[in-house]
Amino acid sequence: MKRTSTLLLACFLVALPLVVLLLWTVATQWLYPALIPQQFGGKVLGQMLQEPNFWPAVLNSFVIALATTVVTLLIAMPACKVLASQHFISQQLLTFMIYLPFILPAIAIVTSTQILFIQWHLTGTFTGIILSHTYFTLPYAMQIILESYRKMGQGYALTAKSLGAKPWQILKTITWPLMAPGIATAAGLTFIVSLSQYLPTFFIGGGKIMTLPLILLPYANNGRFNLASAYSLVFLLVTMIGVLLLKQLIGGRHHGARN
Amino acid sequence: MGLEIKDVSLHYGRKQILKHINLEVAAGEILTLFGPSGVGKTTILKLIAGMQPLQTGQLDFQGDFSQKRTILVLQDFWLFPHMTVFENIAFGLKARHVKAAQISQAVDAMLTTLELQGLATHFPDQLSGGQQQRVALARAIILKPTLLLLDEPFASLDSSLRQKMHQLLLKLRQQYHFGVILVTHDRDEAFELSDRLAVLIDGEIQQVGTPQAIYERPQTRQVAAFIGGMNFLTGVVAGQQFQVAAQEITVANPNQLTGPVQLVIPYEAAATLGDTGLTAVVEWLQWQPGGVLAQLRLGQQTLVLTNIQGALQPGDVVHLQFGRDLQVVAN
Numbered sequence: 234m235k236r237t238s239t240l241l242l243a244c245f246l247v248a249l250p251l252v253v254l255l256l257w258t259v260a261t262q263w264l265y266p267a268l269i270p271q272q273f274g275g276k277v278l279g280q281m282l283q284e285p286n287f288w289p290a291v292l293n294s295f296v297i298a299l300a301t302t303v304v305t306l307l308i309a310m311p312a313c314k315v316l317a318s319q320h321f322i323s324q325q326l327l328t329f330m331i332y333l334p335f336i337l338p339a340i341a342i343v344t345s346t347q348i349l350f351i352q353w354h355l356t357g358t359f360t361g362i363i364l365s366h367t368y369f370t371l372p373y374a375m376q377i378i379l380e381s382y383r384k385m386g387q388g389y390a391l392t393a394k395s396l397g398a399k400p401w402q403i404l405k406t407i408t409w410p411l412m413a414p415g416i417a418t419a420a421g422l423t424f425i426v427s428l429s430q431y432l433p434t435f436f437i438g439g440g441k442i443m444t445l446p447l448i449l450l451p452y453a454n455n456g457r458f459n460l461a462s463a464y465s466l467v468f469l470l471v472t473m474i475g476v477l478l479l480k481q482l483i484g485g486r487h488h489g490a491r492n
Numbered sequence: 493m494g495l496e497i498k499d500v501s502l503h504y505g506r507k508q509i510l511k512h513i514n515l516e517v518a519a520g521e522i523l524t525l526f527g528p529s530g531v532g533k534t535t536i537l538k539l540i541a542g543m544q545p546l547q548t549g550q551l552d553f554q555g556d557f558s559q560k561r562t563i564l565v566l567q568d569f570w571l572f573p574h575m576t577v578f579e580n581i582a583f584g585l586k587a588r589h590v591k592a593a594q595i596s597q598a599v600d601a602m603l604t605t606l607e608l609q610g611l612a613t614h615f616p617d618q619l620s621g622g623q624q625q626r627v628a629l630a631r632a633i634i635l636k637p638t639l640l641l642l643d644e645p646f647a648s649l650d651s652s653l654r655q656k657m658h659q660l661l662l663k664l665r666q667q668y669h670f671g672v673i674l675v676t677h678d679r680d681e682a683f684e685l686s687d688r689l690a691v692l693i694d695g696e697i698q699q700v701g702t703p704q705a706i707y708e709r710p711q712t713r714q715v716a717a718f719i720g721g722m723n724f725l726t727g728v729v730a731g732q733q734f735q736v737a738a739q740e741i742t743v744a745n746p747n748q749l750t751g752p753v754q755l756v757i758p759y760e761a762a763a764t765l766g767d768t769g770l771t772a773v774v775e776w777l778q779w780q781p782g783g784v785l786a787q788l789r790l791g792q793q794t795l796v797l798t799n800i801q802g803a804l805q806p807g808d809v810v811h812l813q814f815g816r817d818l819q820v821v822a823n
Contacts, residue, residue, distance in 0.1 A: 246766035320504075388570035395541050396631065406583075410574050466542040 251469075261336040277459045281467075288445045294428055295358065295471055301366040301427035302420050302479065308367070309374040309419065317382035324383075331375045334368060339432055342368065347436045357441040365433035370426045376417040381415030417483040421476040428472055445471065449474035493516040493555030494671065495540070495562075496638060500549030505716040511696045513549070518742055519638065520665065522672040525606060526682045527692035529692065533675040539640040555561055556638045557671075558822075562630065563637040567644040569628040571616035575700050578612040581724075584635045602630040605667070606660075622653045628658070633664060639671045646681060657819060658684055683707070691715050707758065709744065710757065711819045714757045723795050725755040729820050737791025741770055744817040753820040757795065759785075762815050766800040774804050788812075 257263070258277055261268030276336040278381045281287055298490040316327055320423070346365055347356065355361030390412060407415075438444075445468050496515050502510040509532045517523040538544040540551060541564035553559060563584075571580050581602055584597045603612045616624060623643065631642060645661075646654045658681065663674065667668060676682050682689055683703040690700045700713045702748055710716035713724070727736030734755055735745040760782075772788035772795060778821040779785075786804055788795045797812075804810065 368753075388566050388568065389572060391538075391543055391564070392566055392570045393572075393583070394543065396587060396635065397560070398583070398587040402587050407572060472599075 254462040254465050256465060257459045260459060265458075266481065268329050279462050281460060281463045284448070286448060290445050290448050291467065291471060293442055295469075295475060297362055297366065297434075297442075297444060298424045300359070300363045300474055301370055302423045304363055304367050305370045305374045305423045306378075306416065306420060307483040309371060309378050312377055313378040314437070316378055318333050318387055327379070328376070331372050331379070334372055339369070343432045343436045346433070349456075350437055356437055357439045359442065361437045362434055362442060365437045366427045366430050369430060369433065370423040371425060374423050377415055377419040377422065378489050381419075384415075385411050395408070409416040413483050419484060420479040424475045425472055426480060430466070493557060494521070495557050496552040496554065497536075497540070498550040498552060500536075500539060500546065500551070502547050503538070507571055509695050511694075513697055514553055515690055515697065515700070517639065517671050517673055519671055520669050520672060521687045524674045524676060524682045524686040524689045525692050526679075526686075526689050528675060529677055531692050532695050533692055534567075534643050536579065537643055537673065537675060540564075540639075553674060558638070559634075561637050562639040562641060563632040563635055564641040565628055565632050565643065565659045567647060568651050569616075569624050571619075571624055571631075572669075576615055577608060580616065580627055581630045581634055583631060585654050598640075602634050606630045606662075609784040613738055621649050621747070622657065623722075629661075629664065633668055633670070636668070637670050639673065639782060642674045643676055644677070647676075647678070648657065654681070661685065666675055669670070672725060678693055679701075691718065693718060700818055708816065709745070709746070709819045710756055710821060711787060713754055713756075713823065715823060723755075723759065723797075724749060725757065725793055725795065727755060729753045732817075734820060737793070739771055744819045747822070747823055749820060750781065752823055756819050756821055757797070757814070759796050761797065761818070763797055763812045764798045764815075765800070766811050766813045769791075769813040771809065771811050774806050774808045776806055777804055789809050 239330070249373060256270055259273050261274040261275060262272035263270035272359065296469075316322075317336075320329075341416050343360075343365065346368070350356045350361050350365070358394070385408075389407050390403050393407045398406070398413060411470050421488040431450055434447060438447075449461060450457075452464065497513055497515040500510060500513040501508070513536065515523070525536060527533055535544065537817075539546055540559075541562055542559045543564065543662050551559070572583065573681055575583070578599055581599045582595045585598060591599075599612070606629060608623065608630065609627055611619065611623065611627075611791050614822045616627070617629065628645075642661075646657050649657060653754075661672070661686070665668075674682075674685060685704055688700060689706050691698045691706060692795050693714050699706055701709075701750050706715065707719060710719065710722075716722045716724070717811060728734075728751060729743065729745055729749055731741050732745055734745075734753070736755065770790070772790045775787045775789050775794070777784050779788050780798065784800070784804065785796065785798045788797065788802055788810070800810075800812070
């Protein structure tokens, strides 16, 4: 009984803000002190869909987040493989070093990156945005993947090697399937973090490349709650699609992993 | 035919892990690397298997022997948890792109040999410790290795199961003719399985020989102490004569030591009572399944023996005769 009520409370707490977002989206008039909107309609949704930047923003957000995820994993996986098995740097120091990027304020990093990227002609390009996002997603992904490598240990790969498997066979048949749950989590988190980036997209993209946060934030700041709510729901939908897609892609059989 | 390890040394930074290791293992032989944990036994196996690069020294694979036909089985088995028993055993053949029909035939034969019938579709976490061990062996033996490297293979099994696995390993060796380098710190296991033992302490090979030779003729005090169950009597040696508590007995002194040394007498050394011999006083007796455990006093020193032929009473003065010359080692 107690468990059921706790569950219901949890559901309510999660659903409440979503309901408010939904109400804002379909309201055409919602004035104080009414608890629910006085008038409903599809005006806000229509306005959002007619915005010329809407579909490009959705598509850009999705593509950038997906590409950032791929780049992040390509860097994090080999790096973590080496870091997990080395004995030169203590694992605590390593954790500290991985979190170092968060010590500096993001605005300082973004503005100085911008200067560098201007010289390299990377501003206003997808490559530039993806690289700057990767900087902010790597610590999350590295921490999760490093932990997965530590937990897996080296025994499986060593055994596979001794049994005559080539490195790519080991990756395909042993490391990837065993690490899949960890990699999927890292990928999902990377996708979410990249999707919600505002500052690097704004500075490095220079306004040429629109993403959902670039449209959403000004509306929220200017009190246009109905449009901001509509965009938030779209944002949520894109996040869910991306995370589920990544989970599905990486997936992997999962049977009795070693503790 | 076999493998010769020539002058292999290894260090991590300033720390010397292995010092001038020289060893050879012949076809079909079981050589045991015996020593306390953390002395580099596993490292030697990894070097031989090519899992770790050699820094100095050489591995000389002769005849049928090669690194490719050397398989390392790590401690704790490391069965792939996401693969069935069948897939685990088939792994090496699959990596070699053997045809599916051949693989299935070979795996079936292995399942029968190792009494794993009916478990082909099980996952490792559904197996008992003994079954996991047998899958790990099957996965290696199916590749027809000439040399099997076993790192503490039976450490996680209970003692009755360990006995059975020892017998199984000896049977498999007879059937498949592979040589084995076995790493263990378990004395009974080392004595039971080995053709030869190499005692490794502090990264150095202290002594190589048959189990009996090592037990009866340990070269150093360290070796004797690590084997365990040994009395050390302090005395003085000159040539073959050893003096202790105003007595003199003939001993083996292959290293031609002189002056103060230790006489090594295993607890289980067979002793008979005579009119002459090492004179000692029986202090107390305790019954044990393997025979009576007697503590004796010899001057200021005590001696524990479990294999004395003849009736003893506390307080008796006895003259102990050992069937062989006991060995002295440096202090």
